[in-house]
Amino acid sequence: MNQSTPRCGEKHPYTLEDLGWTDEHEKAFSKYAGPYLPGRVACRQKTVWDILVDGGSVTAGISGALRKLGRFPAVGDFVVLLHQPEAGTSMIVDILPQKTRFARGSTGRGGSDQVIAANIDTVFIVTAAGHDLNARRIERFLAIAHASGACPVIVINKSDLADDPATLADEIASASSGIPVIPISAVSGEGVDRLDPYLPPRTTIALIGSSGVGKSTLINRLMGRPVQETSHTRDYDDKGRHTTTVRQLFVLDGGALMIDNPGLREVGIGAASAGIADTFPEILELAEGCRFSDCRHEEEPGCAVRAAVADGTLPAARLGSFHRLVQELAFERDKAEIGLVRLEKKRWKAIGKIQRDIGKTKGR
Ligand SMILES: Nc1nc2c(ncn2[C@@H]2O[C@H](COP(=O)(O)OP(=O)(O)OP(=O)(O)O)[C@@H](O)[C@H]2O)c(=O)[nH]1
Ligand SMILES: [Mg+2]
Known part of the structure; x- marks a missing residue:
């Protein structure tokens, strides 16, 4: 500990x-x-x-x-x-029963969901000015955050490194769809007080994000002392350095409970089916106007979503992300089902062997 x-x-x-x-x-x-x-x-x-x-x-x-x-x-x-x-x-x-369950779909073989943390009220999706600031990555994090039942908040750290900190939130405006976006600098302290409304006593906040975005530095800032190890930025490459290796819960001075997590390398979407709708609310709303109620917004006639892309109301990249996440979810579900079929086959094989063994005993 x-x-x-x-x-x-x-x-x-x-x-x-x-x-x-x-x-x-x-x-x-x-x-x-x-x-x-x-x-x-x-x-x-x-x-x-x-x-x-x-x-x-x-x-x-x-x-x-x-x-x-x-x-x-x-x-x-x-x-x-x-x-x-x-x-x-x-x-x-x-x-005891979990109020919320924050899980990520496994991106590896097996396809089972991995619980990251339980009983979370708020998830800070931490990203950083620079190469990590990516609307597509944030959409994935948002989908799993929404699916958990916790309220997401997007925190853009390292605002001190941005040429124009005032425009940081605009860079991911297409992905945030009404979710609060708060630019801060955990190192200088700039903007950190804007997190206060999300930190009332006895609420639990989980920090998630890629390695190196400054989650542990933010914990240290909020704790007012260095409780977590952090690594020097130049040690980080695009995949991060993964300084934090275990999840840990801290009690902040103000009484909020905060969980620092290791950086997430990949975020599988397996657990996020319920979260996709909340991540793309405008697409779900537009879909109400599609001619077919099961429209996939691909080649169907009378698709209101594609019409919105054509007239520039909906960014094409946004529909692209939606399709990617839905396809990924479908693939993970198939994978899970194929896994079941294999399991069934294995069981039948075992039953067959037992029956053959029984037959041999009878013949003796
Ligand atoms: N310029 C600048 N650097 C920061 C800021 N916050 C964190 N850093 C630096 O970013 C590097 C990584 O910070 P960490 O807090 O270890 O990142 P992390 O998200 O906890 O990383 P993992 O534990 O690997 O997941 C360190 O060198 C920090 O000093 C910031 O607001 N501005
Ligand atoms: Mg860390």
């Missing part, structure tokens, strides 16, 4: 409520009686989790039952701990 987060066994001044605990959590926890403790996951290190509990913190593993079910707590999850003070150990035995 980082030096600024209370270490295992260390005391801290935060109550469960300060950590975001609500009546719903209380209700969900009420079925537990006995040596059980509620807590919130602050950090995961491979097979152990650092948990903030009322006034202190513990390090715990998870029960065999959770492991068998493949239920691994994410940073931000509220969990139930079986506390065994006599043995000096704690074990996570349950994960």
Whole structure:
């Protein structure tokens, strides 16, 4: 656990409520009686989790039952701990229902979604002036942010490097569609106070974005001290340097809870079907005017969306992004289904083998 987060066994001044605990959590926890403790996951290190509990913190593993079910707590999850003070150990035995679940579709083989953080109120999509400032990249982040149920805010960092900071937001205006866009400089502090309305006590904010955009530098600025390691800009290439390697929750002085994340290399769209509609609201609105209700806005006659591109009301790049994300989603769904078919085939093969073995036994 980082030096600024209370270490295992260390005391801290935060109550469960300060950590975001609500009546719903209380209700969900009420079925537990006995040596059980509620807590919130602050950090995961491979097979152990650092948990903030009322006034202190513990390090715990998870029960065999959770492991068998493949239920691994994410940073931000509220969990139930079986506390065994006599043995000096704690074990996570349950994960309380998640208010929001921030996941990215796996871009690799397998296609399963990866939970980045849980119970997030607001997502700061952090980008930086320069090559990272890209409307298409922001659309992808927005789709997964919308799908999570959390409210997205776009933060353009390193405004000090821009020739004209006043026009930074315009560069991504086509992608932001009504989402707040806040240019800041985490290094100079310029504009950082404009984030205050999104940082009320007990709300949870997750920082996401590519490596090197300055997420950890922003955490350090908001904490008022260097709690996270950052790397010198010249160490970064286009793929970033990936200085932060574990997700971690911090309690800001003002009482907001902020999760720093490692830079995201690729953002799969697998988890974002629900988020695509919110990312392209103007396309969904235009689609109301299409002749066919299942219009794909490709070659169908009477397509109001393509008409808007033709008359210049809708940027062609915007429709291009929409098509790309929808196609990617369809591909990931197919992949998931093909995976199921393979699984089925494997099962039938196994059943066949068992039946053959049974046949052999009968013949003896
Ligand atoms: N000029 C300028 N540089 C900044 C600003 N914010 C961060 N940097 C620099 O950008 C580099 C990367 O910053 P980090 O905070 O480590 O970036 P990160 O997003 O946490 O990166 P990962 O942990 O790899 O995901 C460092 O050299 C910072 O000093 C800023 O507002 N202006
Ligand atoms: Mg970092």
